[in-house]
Amino acid sequence: MKNIVILISGRGSNMQAIVEAAIPGARIAAVLSNRPDAAGLAWAAERGIATEALDHKAYDSREAFDAALAARIDAYAPDLLVLAGFMRILSAGFTEHYAGRMFNIHPSLLPAFTGMHTHRRAIEAGCKLAGCTVHFVTAELDHGPIVAQAAVPVLDDDTEATLAERVLAAEHQLYPAAVRAFVEDRLQIDGLRVRGAD
Numbered sequence: 001m002k003n004i005v006i007l008i009s010g011r012g013s014n015m016q017a018i019v020e021a022a023i024p025g026a027r028i029a030a031v032l033s034n035r036p037d038a039a040g041l042a043w044a045a046e047r048g049i050a051t052e053a054l055d056h057k058a059y060d061s062r063e064a065f066d067a068a069l070a071a072r073i074d075a076y077a078p079d080l081l082v083l084a085g086f087m088r089i090l091s092a093g094f095t096e097h098y099a100g101r102m103f104n105i106h107p108s109l110l111p112a113f114t115g116m117h118t119h120r121r122a123i124e125a126g127c128k129l130a131g132c133t134v135h136f137v138t139a140e141l142d143h144g145p146i147v148a149q150a151a152v153p154v155l156d157d158d159t160e161a162t163l164a165e166r167v168l169a170a171e172h173q174l175y176p177a178a179v180r181a182f183v184e185d186r187l188q189i190d191g192l193r194v195r196g197a198d
């Protein structure tokens, strides 16, 4: 059995998709948030999952918060740490500690559109395809080895909101499948390439 710890900052719809996937061999050990009011915390708690909130505003520095967060995460002995809408830049020490065992999902087809406002930027750039990427987290923001991607069309009448909705639906399929591949020990990292997710 592999322990999964999920970090969220808000609604947690990706977290919900992973929980509801009920991946054989995976146990959702805890859901943690940097925001005590994150809606996803209540959803997880209602299902009997351990939840904790650590308010980053209570810490003097990014390093101090990340150290406190890592201590709480490690209390659940995670095999995989899953960032699901966790809206924090992570310190290098944190990313090193979880190297090779931390996933993030980003709402673009990386390496295009790292950072924020990905859907608006994809529409403005005239892209015909948009999508989402699950990647291993490294110190460089949105640049780690790519585990899996899903593409969706950009339609002529799309707005940022309609495209975001279409991409989010793809995220809810992609993220549980990527977690499952990790849990089944199928992934092999080779530089920025990851094999075995299919």
Ligand code: GRF
Residues within 6 Å of the ligand: 008, 009, 010, 011, 012, 013, 014, 015, 084, 085, 086, 105, 106, 107, 132, 168, 171
């Ligand atoms: C998703 O679009 C994800 O790609 C991005 O943040 C959003 C989180 O949504 N990193 P949710 O909290 O999982 O509903």
